[in-house]
Amino acid sequence: LAGKRHETRREDFLNHFPHEHRSSYYTSYVNAGWKLIYHYPVPDKGRRRQNPLPKTYELFNLKDDPFEKNDLADSHPEKVQTMLTALRKDLAAKNALYPAMGTQELLPGEAPEPPAAQAPAASSATLPPFVKAVRASSHELGNLPVHAVDADKTSRWAARDGSFPQFLEIELQAAQQAKGVTVSFRNKTMIRYTIDGFGPDGTWITLVDQSENKEKVQTVTHSFDAELTKLKVTVLEAQTGWATITDLQIGK
Ligand SMILES: [Ca+2]
Incomplete structure (x- = not known):
């Protein structure tokens, strides 16, 4: 991310791919041993048309599950919400760019609105x-x-x-x-x-x-x-x- 300051003692870590990255758009966020991956509701551009959209959220406890095998998003909705809030705050603080659907920016956790x-x-x-x-x-x-x-x-x-x-x-x-x-x-x-x-x-x-x-x-x-x-x-x-x-x- 351009302009990101070096804050070496920070515990959180943000990975933001608002562009297509390995055929999916996502933002991941790590904080205090937890990792949240948010997949934007943007359809694939044809290459993997057979595959459904990935899950919106994936949540991993990196301390217990360093290889990210056990997705806890469904069983820990409150953790998903607090991580999502922190992720969005971090993106906003960095003036991040978001993928767009039509003219509308897609912010993590927000469903796109129908066209006007x-x-x-x-x-x-x-x-x-x-x-x-x-x-x-x-x-x-x-x-x-x-x-x-x-x-x-x-x-x-x-x-x-x-x-x-x-x-x-x-x-x-x-x-x-x-x-x-x-x-x-x-x-x-x-x-x-x-x-x-x-x-x-x-x-x-x-x-x-x-x-x-x-x-x-x-x-x-x-x-x-x-x-x-x-x-x-x-x-x-x-x-x-x-x-x-x-x-x-x-x-x-
Ligand atoms: Ca009303």
């Missing part, structure tokens, strides 16, 4: 004025994080697959005194979740703990009184369906 001409109308949703940003642990094609706060109950954020936990995080334009929150999940089912708030003092606090919930829920309202700059809903488990939220309102 084919995108559903809802994906043009803009952020409400009090929201600075909305992000999620993952999202399904077309079901973007912003769809949870677009005041349209027909659109939704959905995680990209059925793995848990998954989170949706809303960053507010300014600190706001919140009296509670109403969350509409798409599916009425047993959902275990927590809701955390980030205050102006720079710490996360748990506002709602439904991590032991056994009831079927769909639209839930929780009251609290907290000054927030961010709100995060973490879905720990859903009995049926993926983590998906159609609407979220912050009570004032």
Whole structure:
């Protein structure tokens, strides 16, 4: 990577191949004995057309498994997520180039959006004025994080697959005194979740703990009184369906 500084005591190591490399596009990242390989969802250019796309993620524990025989991505989704977050931070810090599909850059862990001409109308949703940003642990094609706060109950954020936990995080334009929150999940089912708030003092606090919930829920309202700059809903488990939220309102 051009411009990479020499930081000899760093424990992490990034290998970024946004160009075609042995007929696949990938980024690998090593940190504290773990290695994550992210394969971009870019189809082969014909040479190995018979082969399916490789798995999106591979995760190896290099201390126990130096020859990378035992892929732990499916059994350690939380580790995949923390490694992916670190990888993306590292790429961003290096102003890395990403492969593109059409005019869109593909960032590790993000599904490509459909081309604008084919995108559903809802994906043009803009952020409400009090929201600075909305992000999620993952999202399904077309079901973007912003769809949870677009005041349209027909659109939704959905995680990209059925793995848990998954989170949706809303960053507010300014600190706001919140009296509670109403969350509409798409599916009425047993959902275990927590809701955390980030205050102006720079710490996360748990506002709602439904991590032991056994009831079927769909639209839930929780009251609290907290000054927030961010709100995060973490879905720990859903009995049926993926983590998906159609609407979220912050009570004032
Ligand atoms: Ca919506």
